[in-house]
Amino acid sequence: MSWTRATRRVACLLIGISAFGCASQSTAVRDPLPFRVAIIPVETSLDRTLEATDSIEDKLEMQLEVDRVALSNALAEELEAGCFARTVVLGYPEDVDAETFASWPLHERAAWWESAARDAKADLILESSLVYSPYVEVHDNSLFWPNFVLFGLGGPFSFFLADQSYQVEARLRSRLIDLSPIYDGRASLQDGRSQLLLVQPELADVPLSLVDRAGGVGPYALGIVVPASFLSLDNEVVLAEVHAEVIRGLGTALAEQLASGADNVVTATRLFPFHCVPSDVVVSRAHDGVRVRGEVILRRGEGVESMDQFQVRAGEQMVSGEFGEGLADTELSAASESYYRYPFDATVPASPDATDIRITFWDSSRERNARSYTLAVK
Numbered sequence: 001m002s003w004t005r006a007t008r009r010v011a012c013l014l015i016g017i018s019a020f021g022c023a024s025q026s027t028a029v030r031d032p033l034p035f036r037v038a039i040i041p042v043e044t045s046l047d048r049t050l051e052a053t054d055s056i057e058d059k060l061e062m063q064l065e066v067d068r069v070a071l072s073n074a075l076a077e078e079l080e081a082g083c084f085a086r087t088v089v090l091g092y093p094e095d096v097d098a099e100t101f102a103s104w105p106l107h108e109r110a111a112w113w114e115s116a117a118r119d120a121k122a123d124l125i126l127e128s129s130l131v132y133s134p135y136v137e138v139h140d141n142s143l144f145w146p147n148f149v150l151f152g153l154g155g156p157f158s159f160f161l162a163d164q165s166y167q168v169e170a171r172l173r174s175r176l177i178d179l180s181p182i183y184d185g186r187a188s189l190q191d192g193r194s195q196l197l198l199v200q201p202e203l204a205d206v207p208l209s210l211v212d213r214a215g216g217v218g219p220y221a222l223g224i225v226v227p228a229s230f231l232s233l234d235n236e237v238v239l240a241e242v243h244a245e246v247i248r249g250l251g252t253a254l255a256e257q258l259a260s261g262a263d264n265v266v267t268a269t270r271l272f273p274f275h276c277v278p279s280d281v282v283v284s285r286a287h288d289g290v291r292v293r294g295e296v297i298l299r300r301g302e303g304v305e306s307m308d309q310f311q312v313r314a315g316e317q318m319v320s321g322e323f324g325e326g327l328a329d330t331e332l333s334a335a336s337e338s339y340y341r342y343p344f345d346a347t348v349p350a351s352p353d354a355t356d357i358r359i360t361f362w363d364s365s366r367e368r369n370a371r372s373y374t375l376a377v378k
Contacts, residue, residue: 033262034278036086036358036374037079038122038179040113041072041098043129047169063134064168064243068098071130071247078251079126083259085376086356090116110189114182121358123372124196124265125177127189130250133169136242166242170203172250176258178271180371196268197261201253206245272371274298274307274363283357283375286347290314290354290377293345296361298326300338307342308364314350314357314377321346350377 044066076087092101093112101109117125181187181194258265267275274296281294298307307323326340333339348357360372 031278032080032083032085032376033259033265034276034281034373034375035084035123035265036088036121036356037084037176038113038117038120038125039072039076039079039087039089040125040127041089041092042068042075042172043102044068044071045129045131047131047133047171064132064136064239064246065134066130066132066170066243066246068130070243071250074247074251075126075128075254078248078255079258081255083255084124085374088120088122090120107190114179114189117179118183121374122179123358123374125179125189126174127177128172128174128254131171131173132246135169136239137167138164164207166206166238168203168206168242168246170246170250171200172202172254173200174198174254174258176265178268178371180369181271184367184370186367194271196265196271197258199254199257199261201250201257203246203249203253206242206249268371269299272369273300273302273304273365274361274369274371276359276361276373278373278375281359281373281375283377285352285377289317289347289349290357291345291347292357292359292375293343296323296342296344297329297332298340298342298363300340304363304365304369306340306364307361308368309362310344310346311360312346312348312357313360314348314354317349319346319348 072089076089080087090113092098101112104112113125113127175192175195176197176199177189177192178194178196182189187193266278269275276294276296281292283290283292285291292312296307296310298304300306306326309320309322311318311320321344323342323344326342329339329341350357354377356374356376358372358374360370362368362370
């Protein structure tokens with residue numbers, strides 16, 4: 001066999017493995033939901049539960065400690081990258097650390113987050129808690145034997161296949177809450193009446209390749225004569241990599257679960273008789289600012305017969321307007337429900353570097369239900 005033919009076979013094998021990995025990890029690309037989400041720093045706690053037949057010595061190959069600040073920031077990055085228009089991590093009161101804040105009465109903590117979210121001009125708020133085991137187990141995964149094939153073709157080829165898995169137990173519980181009823185005084189963080197979604201993503205496995213596990217040239221040199229699958233390392237480099245992957249994996253899982261509930265988040269029919277469809281809204285830059293136009297869909301009845309007012313804000317600049325007559329939506333309407341569409345069109349003076357706008361809508365009910373949306377300006 002010539003070197004050229006061998007090279008082709010290796011390339012085909014690597015491409016096949018790569019394609020398999022990409023196919024298993026790919027997710028659908030979605031448009032971001034039009035909301036600014038305030039993220040409360042994640043509360044973390046340890047679950048030290050062990051099976052009766054296991055001892056700590058059997059399970060403890062590494063001990064994990066999840067950094068709550070890193071996790072909160074990672075959640076914000078993941079959610080802004082593929083789920084929401086904007087995210088912001090809320091801070092603790094000045095000169096108050098996380099441990100001291102945790103000792104505050106529950107209603108005082110809730111009042112602080114509500115105030116901080118209002119200052120951040122957030123539309124939604126995300127409250128999360130993480131329970132995880134500090135114990136990490138190492139085991140071979142389904143790529144253990146395929147990596148032997150790559151090792152036979154040449155040691156370095158086997159460095160890149162994630163053939164070792166680091167078993168973890170991490171469970172995130174997150175509540176996504178609409179802030180408009182809280183701002184209006186009709187709900188609070190404590191009563192949960194404006195909750196939109198409750199999701200509970202979990203992470204159980206972190207697969208790593210030798211490239212991920214190696215902390216220096218030693219493992220690579222050894223990997224020339226010993227299959228990478230046998231090099232199960234448990235040093236600080238690996239622990240840091242496992243920590244980073246746990247944080248990233250939880251962020252990705254959370255974004256996917258929240259995105260899967262996008263319809264509930266956008267319509268929120270339990271809380272509001274109206275909603276704005278993101279795909280119907282067009283945001284564009286104009287010579288005199290930023291123009292936004294679209295439609296609001298109203299479900300008439302129960303004291304709500306029309307839309308009243310809208311407000312568009314970009315930074316400190318703001319314009320407002322009143323809705324005209326609604327147009328009946330015959331496709332959505334049924335014998336028991338009547339839906340109407342209310343167009344809006346406004347241009348708000350904004351600087352050329354404006355990154356987003358915030359729209360607030362009010363209906364004409366006695367309560368004047370209000371809801372806000374944040375859209376990115378491209």
